[in-house]
Amino acid sequence: MSIFTLQIDDATPCTKCAEAVPLLVSHCPHCSHVALHRLTFDQFFGEMEHGRIVSAKTGGLVVGRTTDEDDIPMYQHVKGNVFAAVGLMQGGEYLMSKAASIAHRERIDQINAVKGKAPASFPISLTALCSVINTNLMPPWSGIWIDWGQYVVNRFATAQHFEELEELNADVPME
Numbered sequence: 708m709s710i711f712t713l714q715i716d717d718a719t720p721c722t723k724c725a726e727a728v729p730l731l732v733s734h735c736p737h738c739s740h741v742a743l744h745r746l747t748f749d750q751f752f753g754e755m756e757h758g759r760i761v762s763a764k765t766g767g768l769v770v771g772r773t774t775d776e777d778d779i780p781m782y783q784h785v786k787g788n789v790f791a792a793v794g795l796m797q798g799g800e801y802l803m804s805k806a807a808s809i810a811h812r813e814r815i816d817q818i819n820a821v822k823g824k825a826p827a828s829f830p831i832s833l834t835a836l837c838s839v840i841n842t843n844l845m846p847p848w849s850g851i852w853i854d855w856g857q858y859v860v861n862r863f864a865t866a867q868h869f870e871e872l873e874e875l876n877a878d879v880p881m882e
């Protein structure tokens with residue numbers, strides 16, 4: 708009988724001083740810098756099983772939450788089967804896939820340079836290119852699972868250029 712075992716690190720590097728920060732503490736023991744929220748492999752997939760983390764790797768319009776604040780945690784695999792919250796985004800922003808972020812970086816930079824007050828809502832069409840990552844019915848602190856390098860486009864630019872963003876995102880197939 709084979710037994711599935713998994714090597715899980717018990718620490719991640721401090722984002723400020725790079726010293727090891729044990730998973731069980733909230734601040735770096737060396738420099739006191741606040742540590743990212745981290746989950747082990749089994750904790751992370753437990754959260755997914757309960758629907759408190761969803762994959763956002765396809766890219767798409769992120770919806771959910773009621774405030775204008777960044778309040779949707781983005782998780783990435785750090786290393787050693789440990790996942791960490793690496794940032795926050797908000798509903799109304801467009802998350803590009805990793806492949807589209809790389810392929811269309813220049814155009815997305817141009818689009819994202821447009822800043823302003825985002826509309827409360829805008830119409831979307833349920834076309835074959837439509838991708839929506841919906842956090843509306845998830846608990847307030849639940850989050851999304853992203854790849855390294857996925858581009859987040861601000862809400863105003865998303866509303867202004869929504870159809871083009873959908874085309875750019877769907878233009879590059881997922882690997």
Ligand SMILES: [Zn+2]
Nearest residue numbers: 721724735738
């Ligand atoms: Zn540190």
